[in-house]
Amino acid sequence: MAFALPQRRPFAFGVTPGQAVAAAAIGLFLVVFLVVPVATVVYVAFTEKGTGAFTLVNFADFLRTDLFVRSFWNSVYVSAASVVLASILAVPLATLTTRFEFRGAVLIQTLGFLPLIMPPFVGAVAMQLLFGRNGTVNLLLDDWLGFKIPFMEGLNGVVFVEAIHYFPFILVNLSTSLRGIDRSMEEAAQNLGSSGLRLLRRIVFPLALPGYLAGASLVFVKVFDDLATPLLLNVKDMLAPQAYLRVTSIGIADPMGYVIAFVLIVVSGLAMWASAAAMRGKDYATVQRGGGGLARRRMRGWESALAYAAVFLILALVLAPHLGLLLLSFATVWSFSPLPDEFTLAHYGRVFGESFVYIKNTLLYASLAGVIDVVLGAGIAYLVLRTRLVGRAWLDWAASAALAVPGVVLGIGYLRTFYGVQLPDGRPLATLWIMIVLALAVRRLPYALRACYAALQQISISLEEAAENLGATKARTLRRVTIPLMAGGIVAGFISSFATAAVELSATLMLVQSNSDAPLAYGLYVFMQSAAGRGPGAALGVIAVALVAVCAFLSHLVVERGSRAGSR
Amino acid sequence: MRATPSAGIAVENIDLSYGDHRVLKDVSLAVEPGEFFAFLGPSGCGKTTLLRIIAGFNRPDRGRVLLAGEDISHLPPWKRDVGMVFQSYALWPHMSVRSNVAFGLEERRLPRAEIDRRVEEALDLVGLKPLADRRPSQLSGGQQQRVAVARTVAVRPKVLLLDEPLSNLDAKLRVQVRRELRDLQQRLGLTTIFVTHDQEEANTICDRIAVMNDGVVQQVGTPMALYERPANLFVASFLGTANIIAGDVVGSGADRAFRVADGVTLPIPPCAEVAPGAKLVFRPQDARIHPGSEGASLTGTITHREFLGSSVRYGVRVGPAEMTVDVPFHAGDRLQEVGAPAMVTVAPRSLLWLAP
Numbered sequence: 047m048a049f050a051l052p053q054r055r056p057f058a059f060g061v062t063p064g065q066a067v068a069a070a071a072i073g074l075f076l077v078v079f080l081v082v083p084v085a086t087v088v089y090v091a092f093t094e095k096g097t098g099a100f101t102l103v104n105f106a107d108f109l110r111t112d113l114f115v116r117s118f119w120n121s122v123y124v125s126a127a128s129v130v131l132a133s134i135l136a137v138p139l140a141t142l143t144t145r146f147e148f149r150g151a152v153l154i155q156t157l158g159f160l161p162l163i164m165p166p167f168v169g170a171v172a173m174q175l176l177f178g179r180n181g182t183v184n185l186l187l188d189d190w191l192g193f194k195i196p197f198m199e200g201l202n203g204v205v206f207v208e209a210i211h212y213f214p215f216i217l218v219n220l221s222t223s224l225r226g227i228d229r230s231m232e233e234a235a236q237n238l239g240s241s242g243l244r245l246l247r248r249i250v251f252p253l254a255l256p257g258y259l260a261g262a263s264l265v266f267v268k269v270f271d272d273l274a275t276p277l278l279l280n281v282k283d284m285l286a287p288q289a290y291l292r293v294t295s296i297g298i299a300d301p302m303g304y305v306i307a308f309v310l311i312v313v314s315g316l317a318m319w320a321s322a323a324a325m326r327g328k329d330y331a332t333v334q335r336g337g338g339g340l341a342r343r344r345m346r347g348w349e350s351a352l353a354y355a356a357v358f359l360i361l362a363l364v365l366a367p368h369l370g371l372l373l374l375s376f377a378t379v380w381s382f383s384p385l386p387d388e389f390t391l392a393h394y395g396r397v398f399g400e401s402f403v404y405i406k407n408t409l410l411y412a413s414l415a416g417v418i419d420v421v422l423g424a425g426i427a428y429l430v431l432r433t434r435l436v437g438r439a440w441l442d443w444a445a446s447a448a449l450a451v452p453g454v455v456l457g458i459g460y461l462r463t464f465y466g467v468q469l470p471d472g473r474p475l476a477t478l479w480i481m482i483v484l485a486l487a488v489r490r491l492p493y494a495l496r497a498c499y500a501a502l503q504q505i506s507i508s509l510e511e512a513a514e515n516l517g518a519t520k521a522r523t524l525r526r527v528t529i530p531l532m533a534g535g536i537v538a539g540f541i542s543s544f545a546t547a548a549v550e551l552s553a554t555l556m557l558v559q560s561n562s563d564a565p566l567a568y569g570l571y572v573f574m575q576s577a578a579g580r581g582p583g584a585a586l587g588v589i590a591v592a593l594v595a596v597c598a599f600l601s602h603l604v605v606e607r608g609s610r611a612g613s614r
Numbered sequence: 615m616r617a618t619p620s621a622g623i624a625v626e627n628i629d630l631s632y633g634d635h636r637v638l639k640d641v642s643l644a645v646e647p648g649e650f651f652a653f654l655g656p657s658g659c660g661k662t663t664l665l666r667i668i669a670g671f672n673r674p675d676r677g678r679v680l681l682a683g684e685d686i687s688h689l690p691p692w693k694r695d696v697g698m699v700f701q702s703y704a705l706w707p708h709m710s711v712r713s714n715v716a717f718g719l720e721e722r723r724l725p726r727a728e729i730d731r732r733v734e735e736a737l738d739l740v741g742l743k744p745l746a747d748r749r750p751s752q753l754s755g756g757q758q759q760r761v762a763v764a765r766t767v768a769v770r771p772k773v774l775l776l777d778e779p780l781s782n783l784d785a786k787l788r789v790q791v792r793r794e795l796r797d798l799q800q801r802l803g804l805t806t807i808f809v810t811h812d813q814e815e816a817n818t819i820c821d822r823i824a825v826m827n828d829g830v831v832q833q834v835g836t837p838m839a840l841y842e843r844p845a846n847l848f849v850a851s852f853l854g855t856a857n858i859i860a861g862d863v864v865g866s867g868a869d870r871a872f873r874v875a876d877g878v879t880l881p882i883p884p885c886a887e888v889a890p891g892a893k894l895v896f897r898p899q900d901a902r903i904h905p906g907s908e909g910a911s912l913t914g915t916i917t918h919r920e921f922l923g924s925s926v927r928y929g930v931r932v933g934p935a936e937m938t939v940d941v942p943f944h945a946g947d948r949l950q951e952v953g954a955p956a957m958v959t960v961a962p963r964s965l966l967w968l969a970p
Contacts, residue, residue, distance in 0.1 A: 230704035233671055236691040237698045238718030238769055248717070252708040 061435050062520050069435050072425050076444045080488050083459025084311070084451055090462060091304040104301045108309075113283060114302070118309065121285040124204050124276075125269040129216075129262050131209035135360050136216035136261070142353055144224040145250075147342045154357060155221075163594040165549045165567075166211035167274035168587040169367025171574045173207050174198055174279065175380055176370045182384040203279050208269045210363055215268070216261035223257025224250070256325045263321030267314045271452035273552040274567075278574055285310060289454050290555060298461050307455040315450050368591065374584035381577075393581035397589065401582060403562060404569035405589065408548050411479070411565050415486035416544035419494035420536045422487075427498040428528070432507070442495075449492045456485055457556025479563040482554055486547040493546065494539035501535020502528070538604045545597035549590050566590050620647045620805045621682035621772040623696075628667060628677035630660075637663050638674070639829040645773075645807060645822075647682075650799050652808045652816040655826035656852070661809045662701075664826075665775050668807070669698045681772060692721075697771030701778045703762040705750035711737070711761050712746040718769035736768035739798065756787050763795070767802065774799070774806040780815060792819050813853050817841075825849050847970045850895050857901070857937040859894040872967070875933030878912065883962045892967040898940040900964035903928055904957045905950060912937075912958040916950050930958055 094101045108114050143151040176182045177197040184194040197206050227250065235249045273286040282291065289306040345353060375393055377386030426445055429438045464476035513523040551567040558564045566586055573583030624644040630637045638660045645651045653661035666672040668679055670691035678687045686694055705714055715736050719729040737743045740760035750758055759779060766774060780788045796819040799806045810816050816823050817837040825832045825840060833845040844850035847858060861874040870882040872894055882888060914932035925940045926949055939958055950956060
């Protein structure tokens with residue numbers, strides 16, 4: 047567990063001034079850019095407009111407004127249904143790859159992760175063209191069989207897109223859990239007379255449940271907080287889009303946006319708490335020395351045919367948004383036909399020409415956010431694991447809590463908090479592009495922190511003590527021993543922060559003030575609003591996916607090399 | 615708990631290979647009803663694999679498994695009625711002790727009242743009734759082991775298989791638990807197969823032992839028979855300490871002798887059978903040591919001495935051979951000095967000549 051209690055050092059002395067200053071700086075950053083904006087949102091939600099007196103009237107208004115209540119239940123429905131659909135996709139794949147001798151296992155493990163490198167809003171329009179009322183699939187169905195399937199109608203369209211993009215969270219966590227079950231757990235049940243589905247139900251699934259719940263709660267939160275996908279699919283009566291629309295159309299003084307934001311925080315906080323509670327005391331990883339995961343069964347002929355059919359279908363679905371996006375980015379016109387009419391490179395020309403500013407901004411913002419994240423992440427990891435500074439656990443806790451703060455909420459918080467802060471030239475602080483960078487950094491900090499934490503945990507303290515014993519001060523030890531040894535983890539942390547920040551939209555959507563400051567994800571969103579902009583939008587999407595894919599590959603390489611070096 | 619109708623179990627001509635490695639080579643064994651039987655051997659000898667074949671988790675390339683004379687080779691594990699206690703105990707962490715024990719009974723679709731009764735009975739048998747509602751992670755290693763046993767005997771299997779059940783316990787607990795296991799087995803009259811690499815465990819609680827090495831059953835017998843009359847060098851050296859001395863047979867008829875080195879020969883008793891390539895074997899405590907070196911055959915020099923309390927262990931070099939001699943120690947005894955000449959004698963009936 048990345049955020050375990052710090053190790054006790056028997057001979058740790060007092061804290062050096064440098065450490066205290068670093069801790070104070072990190073603490074200040076977290077307070078100003080995470081705690082205060084979120085607290086402001088909560089404060090506004092609970093106070094009367096104008097006077098600042100405590101009131102619950104805003105919540106009463108929320109409950110009285112039919113649109114908001116409907117939006118709330120719609121969001122709950124979409125999130126829950128996405129979890130169900132994602133489970134339908136993920137559970138068979140996880141089961142097949144972990145419990146059977148199956149040639150396609152490697153393929154699934156690789157392709158199954160593809161959706162993670164593309165946020166759902168990127169693929170949403172492409173999915174519309176493939177599965178919409180007049181999309182490829184329905185046109186073909188209509189031609190051949192005479193009926194259509196409403197994949198993309200209303201809320202269910204959102205469910206469909208979200209599930210296809212987020213099911214890997216369940217696949218990854220469930221597969222890890224399944225692999226962690228010792229073979230003897232299953233054999234003991236067989237020995238006592240259990241087999242087949244009963245054995246799955248009574249032993250295997252309960253043991254894998256913690257992993258499943260971890261993945262499912264993540265999907266729920268991600269979907270609940272997602273702003274751009276419903277908007278792009280023209281679904282407005284959901285909670286996150288309502289918060290955005292309220293703040294952008296009525297203004298940042300209107301309390302309803304904050305009430306909705308508060309509800310978003312509470313729901314994602316609850317979901318995270320529930321999954322943590324479900325996991326508590328259930329570290330079921332039971333593989334014993336000399337043991338090994340579950341026995342893999344060889345499939346009979348018809349079983350394996352069925353398995354291949356299921357896998358093929360699921361993978362086709364999973365890859366659909368990628369293929370659709372690629373087609374769209376090369377298409378001249380694609381409407382009322384199964385495939386585009388003609389192909390062109392013009393969209394890429396346009397994107398690399400007049401719209402290159404989006405790409406440039408993204409590279410700048412994501413790199414800066416990544417650097418901030420690894421500096422903070424490495425600092426917090428060091429303070430927590432290597433010092434006895436009072437309050438170090440709070441830094442860790444606060445940085446990790448950013449996970450539970452929806453992007454919309456952070457965006458609204460930034461707007462409200464920093465709009466009042468005037469720059470010397472009279473512009474509000476909130477309109478500067480650096481705010482986008484800071485929001486991205488705060489959102490992605492938990493990922494970088496986890497990477498740095500893991501890297502530092504693997505370094506034996508005695509390596510540093512040896513340096514101190516030979517006369518190096520704490521600061522020089524840090525520079526000459528600790529940081530070089532952590533380098534792999536720091537690089538991995540940077541890449542994962544960079545890659546996810548590059549396609550982040552929910553906080554950005556709030557904070558972008560002008561097109562010249564906008565990152566790629568924002569440009570994509572703007573392009574996709576109009577039919578004419580779909581081509582360039584898709585081209586941007588392909589570039590974003592390629593960018594993230596390269597990063598994911600690099601980070602994989604770094605981590606692999608690090609773990610090989612570590613095991614030597 | 616009512617005694618289970620116990621059944622004998624036999625394996626016939628079992629063969630199993632993983633790739634080029636032959637794990638079991640034509641293994642045949644028969645365990646009598648109610649017997650406490652051990653598979654004993656070093657790790658990698660195939661003993662656990664053989665146990666798993668009996669339980670149905672591994673499928674042999676060739677051969678049959680017979681339970682009470684009936685071929686069960688084709689049955690899956692869940693239809694075999696052969697209870698197994700796993701080395702890791704394999705207690706399900708998501709279930710309480712009670713649910714763990716009830717599991718097998720529920721799978722057999724027994725009425726609830728019957729299940730409850732038999733769970734109580736099984737927990738009572740291992741003295742864990744008060745802990746029935748705990749989770750396995752809240753129990754000590756010894757308690758977990760008892761739950762694993764209770765879970766298995768609750769279904770009243772025809773045969774009980776124990777896969778190194780004591781290996782995860784500390785040394786003191788091991789002695790206590792092995793007595794409890796023996797006690798339980800006697801009370802239930804349950805045919806039991808016990809897999810271990812520890813000869814002391816096998817010797818103390820088992821009726822008969824099959825010593826295995828390299829996928830082959832080397833010898834089957836009672837602990838005493840195996841110790842007194844090992845069939846080959848492996849069994850002799852695996853069970854207890856043995857002096858194994860190379861040499862060759864000289865002379866013939868009544869003049870046969872075993873020559874260890876030039877000038878070091880031992881007469882071979884007329885009744886002894888000495889196969890070609892056989893080596894001389896005797897136990898340290900069957901030898902005696904005398905000071906001096908006048909005229910006897912096994913004369914040499916004391917190379918080291920270890921005081922073990924109840925005995926003194928001497929190392930004696932005789933020609934090219936090193937041998938170990940244990941001498942009981944009584945208060946006031948005088949010990950031989952290292953470097954002193956010594957003569958080793960062994961009663962002819964304690965001498966064995968064994969092939970590898």
